[in-house]
Amino acid sequence: MFCNRLLILLLSQKDDNTVPYLYLFLGPCFSYCTRCYTMQGASIKQHEIAFGYKGLQIQLFYTAGNLSTLFKVKYSSKVTEAFDCVEPDDVEGKIREIIPSGFTSNADDFTSLLEKEANFKPFGTLLHSYTVHNEEAGEFTYQIHKAEITCPGFREYHERLQTFLMWFIETxxxxxADDDRWDFFLIFEKYNKDGETLYATVGYMTVYNYYVYPDKTRPRVSQMLILPPFQGEGHGAQLLEAVHRFYCSLPKVQDITAEDPSENYVKLRDFVLVKLCQNLPSFAEDKLPQGFSADMVQEAQDKLKINKKHARRVYEILRLRATDMSDEKQAREYRLEVKKRLFGPYRKNQRELAKMKKCLRPEELVSHMGQMDTQTQHEELEKSYQDVVEGYRRIIERIATHA
Known part of the structure; x- marks a missing residue:
C-alpha cells in the first residue's frame, strides 16, 4: 500500500493557538518532510488562527500524478455552543471552497486511487525533455507539456492543480479556464517504480493570449508555480525557456510579457533571456561598448519576441559581464549608461515640478520641492544603481555555472 508518490499537505495548529504551519511532504508515505512553509493561502492566512479547536490538523493528500485528493480534518476537541454560545470556525468549509468536488475523505478509497496512478499519463503535447543530476539519487528525467482545456480529463486535473496556488501564493x-485564449504548460517528473513508468506533477504555468491590432497576439504569463519539493533545481528556468521558445515559433506572436511579475520572476526572466540573447550577433561582446542599439531591439524582437524594455535589461547584463569594472574608464562608462535609464523617473519629477511652480501656492510648492530634493534624488539614484548591478551580478554568476 502507498507504493506510489504522494504530495501531502498538513496544516497543524498548536494547542496554544500560535501560528499554524503548512507542511509539504513528497514521498511514498509519511516518510520525510522536504520543506516546511507557513500557510499563506487566501482563506487561512499566515497569522490567522482557527478558533475553537484543540490539536487541530488539516490533512490534504494528493497523488503525485493525477492529484487525486484525500481531505481530512482532525482535532482532539472543539468548543460547543455551551462555551459562551460561540461556534468554532468552519475550517472544513473554508477548505471545501478551494478544493474541487471529487475528493475523498475515506483512506480506503484513496488507496484505490493510488493504485490507478500507473494509468496516469501527462496531458497534451510534449515540448521538451531534460534531466537533472542529483549526487545522491542520480539522474531524474522531466518533461514539459502543453495542454488544452479540451484534453480529456484535463479540466478536472487543472481544478485540482490550481489549489496549490492558494496554499503557496498569497494573492x-x-x-x-473556459476562455479559449488560455494556454497551459506543465512539468512532470518521469520515474520508474517496480518496472512501471510513472509521472509526478512538478509545476505549471498559465499564459493568456491578448489580441494586438491588427493581427498579432501578446502571450502574457499569468501564473507560474513550481511545487516546493522541486524548487531550487532549475525547473522554473526550464519551463520559462521552453514556453518562450514555443511562442517564438509562432509568427503571429508580437512579444511575450508577464502579468504583475514578482521580483523572483523578473530574476528568472532575466536569466532566461540573457541565455537566449547572448549568442545573437547584435549582442556580440564587441558591440556592447557601443551602447544599446536599434539593431539589438530589432533582432531581439524578430528572433526571440523580446520587447525593447526587456532587451535593454539583457544588454545591461551582458555589458556588465564584458566590462572590466576595475578599469576606471570602463566602469564609469557603464555606470553612466545604466544611470541614464534609471534617471527617467527623476527627470519626470523635474518636469512635474516645473508645472507645479505655475499653479501651486508657495507653501504647497515648498512641500513638493522637499519631496524632490536634488541631493536625495542623487542618493536614491546611486542606491538604485548599486541594487541593479548586484542583481545583474547574480544573473551573470548563474549563467557561468550553466555554461
Whole structure:
C-alpha cells in the first residue's frame, strides 16, 4: 500500500493557538518532510488562527500524478455552543471552497486511487525533455507539456492543480479556464517504480493570449508555480525557456510579457533571456561598448519576441559581464549608461515640478520641492544603481555555472 508518490499537505495548529504551519511532504508515505512553509493561502492566512479547536490538523493528500485528493480534518476537541454560545470556525468549509468536488475523505478509497496512478499519463503535447543530476539519487528525467482545456480529463486535473496556488501564493486567484485564449504548460517528473513508468506533477504555468491590432497576439504569463519539493533545481528556468521558445515559433506572436511579475520572476526572466540573447550577433561582446542599439531591439524582437524594455535589461547584463569594472574608464562608462535609464523617473519629477511652480501656492510648492530634493534624488539614484548591478551580478554568476 502507498507504493506510489504522494504530495501531502498538513496544516497543524498548536494547542496554544500560535501560528499554524503548512507542511509539504513528497514521498511514498509519511516518510520525510522536504520543506516546511507557513500557510499563506487566501482563506487561512499566515497569522490567522482557527478558533475553537484543540490539536487541530488539516490533512490534504494528493497523488503525485493525477492529484487525486484525500481531505481530512482532525482535532482532539472543539468548543460547543455551551462555551459562551460561540461556534468554532468552519475550517472544513473554508477548505471545501478551494478544493474541487471529487475528493475523498475515506483512506480506503484513496488507496484505490493510488493504485490507478500507473494509468496516469501527462496531458497534451510534449515540448521538451531534460534531466537533472542529483549526487545522491542520480539522474531524474522531466518533461514539459502543453495542454488544452479540451484534453480529456484535463479540466478536472487543472481544478485540482490550481489549489496549490492558494496554499503557496498569497494573492493568487483562480482563472476562468473556459476562455479559449488560455494556454497551459506543465512539468512532470518521469520515474520508474517496480518496472512501471510513472509521472509526478512538478509545476505549471498559465499564459493568456491578448489580441494586438491588427493581427498579432501578446502571450502574457499569468501564473507560474513550481511545487516546493522541486524548487531550487532549475525547473522554473526550464519551463520559462521552453514556453518562450514555443511562442517564438509562432509568427503571429508580437512579444511575450508577464502579468504583475514578482521580483523572483523578473530574476528568472532575466536569466532566461540573457541565455537566449547572448549568442545573437547584435549582442556580440564587441558591440556592447557601443551602447544599446536599434539593431539589438530589432533582432531581439524578430528572433526571440523580446520587447525593447526587456532587451535593454539583457544588454545591461551582458555589458556588465564584458566590462572590466576595475578599469576606471570602463566602469564609469557603464555606470553612466545604466544611470541614464534609471534617471527617467527623476527627470519626470523635474518636469512635474516645473508645472507645479505655475499653479501651486508657495507653501504647497515648498512641500513638493522637499519631496524632490536634488541631493536625495542623487542618493536614491546611486542606491538604485548599486541594487541593479548586484542583481545583474547574480544573473551573470548563474549563467557561468550553466555554461
Amino acid at each position: 493568487a486567484s483562480f482563472i476562468d
